[in-house]
Amino acid sequence: MAREMPVQQPPPVQRVRIAYAKRGRLRFTSHRDFSRAFERALVRARIPMAFSSGFNPHPRISYAGAAPTGSASEAEYLEIGLAETMPTDQIAALLDESLPDGLDIIEVVTSAGGSLADRLEASHWQITMPGVDLPRAEEAVARFLATAEIPVERMTKKGMRRFDSRAAVVHLSARAGENTPTHETCAILDVVLRHGIPSVRPDDILAGLREIAGLDAEVAPVQQRLAQGPLDPVTGTVGDPLSPDRDAAVPNGR
Amino acid sequence: MSEPASVFPRLEPILPSVQKPIQYVGGELNATLKDWGKDTDMVRWALMYPDAYEVGLPNQGVQILYEVLNERDDALAERTYSVWPDLEARMREHGIPQFTVDCHRPVRAFDLFGISFSTELGYTNMLTALDLAGIPLHSADRTDDDPIVIAGGHAAFNPEPIADFVDAAVLGDGEEVVLAISSVVREWKAEGRPGGRVEVLARLAASGNIYVPAFYDVEYAEDGGLRAVVPNRAEAPPRVRKHTLMDLDSWPYPRKPLVPLAETVHERFSVEIFRGCTRGCRFCQAGMITRPVRERSITTIGDMVEQGVRASGFDEVGLLSLSSADHTEIAEVANGLADRYQGTNVSLSLPSTRVDAFNITLANEFSRNGRRSGLTFAPEGGSERMRKVINKAVTEEDLIRTVATAYSHGWRQVKLYFMCGLPTETDADVLEIADLATKVIAKGREVSGHNDVRCTVSIGGFVPKAHTPFQWAAQLDAETTDERLRQLRDTVRADRRFARAIGFRYHDGKPGIIEGLLSRGDRRVGRVIEEVWRAGGRFDGWSEHFSYERWMNAAAIALAGTGVDVAWFTTRERTYAEVLPWDHLDSGLDKDWLWQDWEDALAAADDPESVADVEDCRWTPCYDCGVCPEMGTDIQIGPTGQTLLPLSVV
Numbered sequence: 093m094a095r096e097m098p099v100q101q102p103p104p105v106q107r108v109r110i111a112y113a114k115r116g117r118l119r120f121t122s123h124r125d126f127s128r129a130f131e132r133a134l135v136r137a138r139i140p141m142a143f144s145s146g147f148n149p150h151p152r153i154s155y156a157g158a159a160p161t162g163s164a165s166e167a168e169y170l171e172i173g174l175a176e177t178m179p180t181d182q183i184a185a186l187l188d189e190s191l192p193d194g195l196d197i198i199e200v201v202t203s204a205g206g207s208l209a210d211r212l213e214a215s216h217w218q219i220t221m222p223g224v225d226l227p228r229a230e231e232a233v234a235r236f237l238a239t240a241e242i243p244v245e246r247m248t249k250k251g252m253r254r255f256d257s258r259a260a261v262v263h264l265s266a267r268a269g270e271n272t273p274t275h276e277t278c279a280i281l282d283v284v285l286r287h288g289i290p291s292v293r294p295d296d297i298l299a300g301l302r303e304i305a306g307l308d309a310e311v312a313p314v315q316q317r318l319a320q321g322p323l324d325p326v327t328g329t330v331g332d333p334l335s336p337d338r339d340a341a342v343p344n345g346r
Numbered sequence: 347m348s349e350p351a352s353v354f355p356r357l358e359p360i361l362p363s364v365q366k367p368i369q370y371v372g373g374e375l376n377a378t379l380k381d382w383g384k385d386t387d388m389v390r391w392a393l394m395y396p397d398a399y400e401v402g403l404p405n406q407g408v409q410i411l412y413e414v415l416n417e418r419d420d421a422l423a424e425r426t427y428s429v430w431p432d433l434e435a436r437m438r439e440h441g442i443p444q445f446t447v448d449c450h451r452p453v454r455a456f457d458l459f460g461i462s463f464s465t466e467l468g469y470t471n472m473l474t475a476l477d478l479a480g481i482p483l484h485s486a487d488r489t490d491d492d493p494i495v496i497a498g499g500h501a502a503f504n505p506e507p508i509a510d511f512v513d514a515a516v517l518g519d520g521e522e523v524v525l526a527i528s529s530v531v532r533e534w535k536a537e538g539r540p541g542g543r544v545e546v547l548a549r550l551a552a553s554g555n556i557y558v559p560a561f562y563d564v565e566y567a568e569d570g571g572l573r574a575v576v577p578n579r580a581e582a583p584p585r586v587r588k589h590t591l592m593d594l595d596s597w598p599y600p601r602k603p604l605v606p607l608a609e610t611v612h613e614r615f616s617v618e619i620f621r622g623c624t625r626g627c628r629f630c631q632a633g634m635i636t637r638p639v640r641e642r643s644i645t646t647i648g649d650m651v652e653q654g655v656r657a658s659g660f661d662e663v664g665l666l667s668l669s670s671a672d673h674t675e676i677a678e679v680a681n682g683l684a685d686r687y688q689g690t691n692v693s694l695s696l697p698s699t700r701v702d703a704f705n706i707t708l709a710n711e712f713s714r715n716g717r718r719s720g721l722t723f724a725p726e727g728g729s730e731r732m733r734k735v736i737n738k739a740v741t742e743e744d745l746i747r748t749v750a751t752a753y754s755h756g757w758r759q760v761k762l763y764f765m766c767g768l769p770t771e772t773d774a775d776v777l778e779i780a781d782l783a784t785k786v787i788a789k790g791r792e793v794s795g796h797n798d799v800r801c802t803v804s805i806g807g808f809v810p811k812a813h814t815p816f817q818w819a820a821q822l823d824a825e826t827t828d829e830r831l832r833q834l835r836d837t838v839r840a841d842r843r844f845a846r847a848i849g850f851r852y853h854d855g856k857p858g859i860i861e862g863l864l865s866r867g868d869r870r871v872g873r874v875i876e877e878v879w880r881a882g883g884r885f886d887g888w889s890e891h892f893s894y895e896r897w898m899n900a901a902a903i904a905l906a907g908t909g910v911d912v913a914w915f916t917t918r919e920r921t922y923a924e925v926l927p928w929d930h931l932d933s934g935l936d937k938d939w940l941w942q943d944w945e946d947a948l949a950a951a952d953d954p955e956s957v958a959d960v961e962d963c964r965w966t967p968c969y970d971c972g973v974c975p976e977m978g979t980d981i982q983i984g985p986t987g988q989t990l991l992p993l994s995v996v
Contacts, residue, residue: 117354117358117371117372117373118371118373118607120361120367120368120370120371121368121607122366122368124609125368125607125608125609126607128607128609128613129375129605129607131659132375132605132658132659132660132661133659134659135655135659135660135661135691136656136657136658136659143691149691161367161368162361162362162367190659192373192374192375192607193373194373311359312359312360312361312362312363
């Protein structure tokens with residue numbers, strides 16, 4: 093019996109963009125872990141997904157700029173295509189209920205077109221360093237910013253890579269964090285990183301600070317992405333990537 | 347014990363430095379987090395599958411007991427798995443104990459520590475967990491502050507090698523037993539723990555279903571063999587009986603399957619469609635110790651599938667059992683489920699199918715929503731003579747006809763499982779596998795009309811197991827096993843017309859010898875396990891961690907002066923009169939029936955026509971294996987005559 097050609101699937105009737113957070117212990121989910129969990133949540137929530145054509149149809153999901161394993165995030169984005177329209181507030185409620193606690197839906201908006209990935213130009217990261225006092229962190233930040241190029245190494249799937257960690261830094265500053273039961277001092281770094289190739293991650297900034305100023309934490313620093321989106325070249329701040337979609341949407345959520 | 351603090355705040359900072367940290371954080375969908383409760387009315391279980399999370403999480407047994415216990419207000423269960431050596435080192439460095447993934451409570455704080463052994467190769471991982479937990483390795487050294495350590499699972503049918511490390515072992519189905527154990531422990535705690543752990547173990551032993559190794563003395567004979575195993579306490583029965591769950595329809599678990607965030611070995615929802623198997627394959631411990639056959643009804647299966655898919659979001663449903671196509675209403679189940687899920691992304695799979703039970707209508711139903719990627723059959727024996735010896739009477743003709751049907755209906759790949767080292771086997775028996783695979787491919791090319799057909803031959807060494815007719819057999823030594831597999835591989839590769847269409851997968855014979863030592867060992871083997879663990883043995887089921895040399899060195903040290911060695915436990919044939927280490931553990935099988943079946947196997951080896959096959963007692967008269975009368979059980983099968991109605995549209 094010859095194999096039949098796969099059925100061509102109709103294109104999605106609605107595309108929605110989803111902002112979600114990765115919190116608490118679920119910050120240890122890798123991107124692959126998340127995508128599996130998300131696809132199962134779509135099934136449980138009975139979201140009317142559109143599927144790709146082919147012998148093995150896949151639900152139409154586009155991920156953009158996922159945070160590295162181990163870092164928390166308040167600003168993750170993806171886009172899904174639906175086979176039937178559904179109000180965005182309903183999608184948000186159903187999906188949030190179907191995802192494990194710690195993978196939380198923040199907002200769902202109908203896409204107004206254009207590329208979501210292209211709007212994700214930069215990220216604002218917060219790095220919490222228990223046991224590091226503020227003057228020490230400030231000094232390291234100053235030295236980092238005063239240096240033109242800071243090469244660091246990272247193990248990637250293609251082996252050890254060496255690249256500059258400085259050029260991608262749009263903003264870097266230190267402030268005092270709250271003391272923890274185990275540590276009397278705590279510094280928090282705010283860093284805005286421009287996305288590019290090779291992609292520079294908060295880890296690389298920590299490696300650079302260690303390299304240039306000997307800044308080291310006693311325990312693993314906690315990294316959290318606070319924002320991801322278009323970069324304002326004047327202020328160096330990160331904007332909201334969904335505002336064009338929100339502005340274009342009609343008020344009732346459709 | 348008062349509520350223990352979560353170890354998570356101490357664990358969290360070291361997680362970024364270990365591989366796949368997600369496996370240690372819990373947070374699975376459908377996980378149950380319960381309050382610690384009051385000591386006098388709450389019984390707390392830590393349940394372990396002694397392998398990595400990716401293997402342990404999908405384990406049905408643990409998931410079922412976890413749910414059965416957590417449904418009750420007066421019990422709580424949390425799960426723990428083996429940590430990889432990278433985390434183990436960091437935990438030791440930071441003084442972090444073995445923890446549960448649910449609430450990250452230390453394992454030592456629980457009342458009971460239940461460990462499920464599907465395979466004996468998890469024994470060293472149990473020692474790691476005990477040691478990390480701060481629980482003394484030896485039962486004899488434990489105090490009232492330590493949990494009661496209980497082994498279960500198929501390997502518990504001969505728990506003698508781990509007798510020094512466990513406080514108790516449970517044989518058979520766990521659903522009802524965990525509740526019975528909980529009651530005994532709860533009562534004892536409410537009374538103020540009179541008599542300490544010895545008293546509670548004595549109460550458990552008195553139930554007749556729970557084996558407490560410390561209550562039995564082993565006497566050895568001059569020749570190194572066993573003389574007797576005798577109870578040393580009044581509460582301990584001379585023989586401990588397995589437990590059999592009847593009416594599976596009343597126990598439709600798992601209802602809320604755990605859905606992990608981490609990737610695991612089985613990414614599907616599994617429903618056990620029946621328990622037990624009476625096909626009578628002589629090598630098969632699972633088929634011998636799980637008798638009789640007890641089916642779930644078609645309607646319960648349908649309900650469990652629907653509820654499980656809804657609760658999990660899995661897109662694959664596996665219909666589990668030891669031989670799934672043997673369910674009396676498998677056609678109706680397949681057809682009903684395929685109808686229900688037509689046009690959805692839910693696909694069905696039938697993991698264990700016998701060659702002689704396969705039919706194309708069934709296979710078509712199962713692939714309606716899925717891909718026709720491959721079919722798997724297990725003839726087990728390479729030659730017809732071997733298949734007579736093991737009582738898996740599949741003829742070559744059957745097999746070729748079956749694969750021809752599969753290839754002609756669009757399947758492109760057939761996987762065949764075999765064993766090497768079966769009793770009376772010669773090189774020629776194994777080499778027949780090459781011949782069979784060649785015929786399979788030739789037939790596949792003929793009926794499909796193209797060359798794009800494949801056959802994968804998967805072969806492993808046979809390990810004789812307790813409570814089977816082959817429990818007396820000599821295991822084939824590792825060298826001869828490897829030599830036979832090498833010859834087979836060379837023969838398959840030599841025929842260039844077929845070599846590229848035949849895949850060949852095999853396991854070398856060495857791990858099988860260690861599995862054999864652990865499967866048929868007695869209490870003296872416990873010292874070998876401890877020795878190998880102290881020398882760094884971990885994750886013995888993983889080839890990259892297993893070291894044969896480490897095991898053999900440990901055995902040389904630990905068995906010195908006993909008069910017995912690894913060969914004595916493995917490659918030596920036993921006699922009828924010999925006391926076997928598990929004789930005091932009652933699987934229901936009549937030992938004389940097992941012996942007769944063993945003799946029939948040997949007779950069939952000399953003259954395959956001389957002895958009739960042992961038929962399945964589901965459709966022929968009882969042949970007195972002994973289980974039903976001994977255990978007071980009966981075969982529970984359909985047909986029920988019911989059908990699956992379409993699901994109502996919500």
